[in-house]
Amino acid sequence: MTYHLHPDAEVDLREAAEFYRDRAGNELALTFIEDFEHSVGLLLDHPTLGALWRNGWRRLIMKRFPYSLIYKLVGQQIHILAVAHQSRRPGYWKDRG
Numbered sequence: 001m002t003y004h005l006h007p008d009a010e011v012d013l014r015e016a017a018e019f020y021r022d023r024a025g026n027e028l029a030l031t032f033i034e035d036f037e038h039s040v041g042l043l044l045d046h047p048t049l050g051a052l053w054r055n056g057w058r059r060l061i062m063k064r065f066p067y068s069l070i071y072k073l074v075g076q077q078i079h080i081l082a083v084a085h086q087s088r089r090p091g092y093w094k095d096r097g
Contacts, residue, residue, distance in 0.1 A: 001044050003071075003078040008096050012083035016067060035064045036083065043071065043078050054091070057081065 005013070013036060021029035039062050042049055050060035050071060060069045070082040070093060082093035 001047060001076055001078065003040055003044065003080060005080045006082070006096055008093065009070075009080050009082050012093075016065075016083060016085070032065055035062050036067075036069075038063065039069055040078075040080070043069070047073050047078060054094070061086070 013033075017029045017032050020032050039060055043060060048058070050058035050069065053059040053070070057070055057072050060071070062068065066086045068082075068084050068086060069080055070084055071078050071080045073079075081096050084093060
């Protein structure tokens with residue numbers, strides 16, 4: 001099992017890490033990245049761990065931060081469409097797919 005991060009999801013991830021870095025320093029930004037990597041690791045081991053959500057997409061809520069990974073299983077690959085803040089406009093990412 002492998003994963004693919006949509007280019008816009010990369011932007012989501014970078015912007016969130018920059019937000020935490022700007023507000024609280026590098027340590028919190030790195031902790032956010034570690035939480036993302038931990039979440040991806042869980043999905044690689046247990047691809048159906050995230051709850052079924054919209055139109056076949058799944059959502060896994062990150063453990064320590066108010067973000068969710070929006071993803072879909074495609075063969076032996078996990079396609080991560082968004083690293084979505086839970087308070088951001090719902091479904092802002094839906095046209096990415």
